[in-house]
Amino acid sequence: MALAWFICPYKRANPGETPPSRHCAMNDFTATIRADGGDWSETEVLGDHALVKVRASAATLTAINAAAGFVRVPGHVDLNDTLGDLTAGQRQAILDKLLALGYPQAEIDAALPANWAAVTLGQVLRFAARRRLKPRYDQNTDTILLDGDVQPVRPVESVAAAVQ
Amino acid sequence: MQLGTRRPYVYIGAFPTAPLLDDFNRADANPAGGNWSSPVAVSSDGVRVVSNQLGPTGLGGSGYWNVQTFGPDQEVRAKWPSVGLAQHQYLRIVQPGVGTVDGYKIFWLGSITAQIKRLDDGVETQLGADITISAADNDLVGARVIGTTISIYVNGVPPASSTRTDSTYTGAGYIGLGLASGSGRWDDFRAGTL
Numbered sequence: 001m002a003l004a005w006f007i008c009p010y011k012r013a014n015p016g017e018t019p020p021s022r023h024c025a026m027n028d029f030t031a032t033i034r035a036d037g038g039d040w041s042e043t044e045v046l047g048d049h050a051l052v053k054v055r056a057s058a059a060t061l062t063a064i065n066a067a068a069g070f071v072r073v074p075g076h077v078d079l080n081d082t083l084g085d086l087t088a089g090q091r092q093a094i095l096d097k098l099l100a101l102g103y104p105q106a107e108i109d110a111a112l113p114a115n116w117a118a119v120t121l122g123q124v125l126r127f128a129a130r131r132r133l134k135p136r137y138d139q140n141t142d143t144i145l146l147d148g149d150v151q152p153v154r155p156v157e158s159v160a161a162a163v164q
Numbered sequence: 165m166q167l168g169t170r171r172p173y174v175y176i177g178a179f180p181t182a183p184l185l186d187d188f189n190r191a192d193a194n195p196a197g198g199n200w201s202s203p204v205a206v207s208s209d210g211v212r213v214v215s216n217q218l219g220p221t222g223l224g225g226s227g228y229w230n231v232q233t234f235g236p237d238q239e240v241r242a243k244w245p246s247v248g249l250a251q252h253q254y255l256r257i258v259q260p261g262v263g264t265v266d267g268y269k270i271f272w273l274g275s276i277t278a279q280i281k282r283l284d285d286g287v288e289t290q291l292g293a294d295i296t297i298s299a300a301d302n303d304l305v306g307a308r309v310i311g312t313t314i315s316i317y318v319n320g321v322p323p324a325s326s327t328r329t330d331s332t333y334t335g336a337g338y339i340g341l342g343l344a345s346g347s348g349r350w351d352d353f354r355a356g357t358l
Contacts (some may be wrong), residue, residue, distance in 0.1 A: 021290065022289050039325055040292075
């Protein structure tokens with residue numbers, strides 16, 4: 001068994017139906033993860049995404065990482081780990097995802113230094129979990145929009161403790 | 165030595181502790197009326213009393229106990245006569261019946277699966293993974309929310325990996341029941357503040 005952190009999207013569970021429902025896309029792998037004897041837990045963050053910690057077989061984690069929109073934090077699970085050993089490409093993939101979530105570049109730059117030698121996994125995940133917005137439903141377009149008031153975010157430490 | 169200000173430990177008994185509020189043993193009523201208001205979800209039909217059970221007024225429906233709000237810490241339990249029919253329970257419901265309904269929903273999909281969801285202006289967001297359960301007809305199913313922890317129970321026993329953490333809605337709210345099909349029924353409704 002192995003552990004990994006992912007940033008992954010939410011999915012509409014019932015297009016065209018009401019009440020509108022969404023779930024973390026990691027749920028698509030629940031059966032496989034459970035078959036491994038594993039589990040997963042998440043915190044919803046900005047941009048209709050979640051930070052997810054998964055315990056599963058190495059093969060399952062590899063398969064999850066191949067899913068569209070999923071980004072795996074390579075090589076590190078402990079929030080106190082520093083990320084100086086990530087390649088430039090690995091680091092940029094995470095930074096690109098933070099931008100895609102909706103965090104402005106200036107906010108990212110202010111929180112995370114360019115040199116990640118001293119940056120911890122916890123710092124990156126806590127930044128990603130700075131906020132999320134309240135969902136609402138647009139009946140005209142049958143779309144769930146994430147543009148409401150700022151909502152509380154479950155701490156990454158809670159997610160980390162839930163999956164060991 | 166200065167005394168601290170720790171909150172006293174409050175023991176909450178084994179699930180359920182809530183009293184029986186409605187066994188529905190009375191004449192049919194459509195809508196249920198009385199202590200039941202409908203709907204919880206704005207897109208839903210209501211609830212009625214039929215054959216000494218709670219049923220929907222349409223191809224599904226939802227309603228809430230209107231006598232009082234409960235909680236913040238609260239629980240619900242009811243008898244699920246037919247596990248082949250998906251049904252719901254609601255906790256910490258605020259602004260029921262309008263597009264801005266918030267709170268938590270337990271979705272009992274069937275005999276082997278349940279989901280815990282958060283309602284945000286009527287949008288459902290599943291919290292965590294599908295929960296594997298083992299339920300049979302007439303089982304007693306329910307849920308508790310204590311602080312930021314939501315737990316489900318089947319016959320008083322929590323299934324594996326069946327708690328979720330969410331801090332969005334922490335105040336008092338209504339408790340309700342819902343049905344996803346015209347043949348769905350609930351019985352022996354218990355609800356209360358913990």
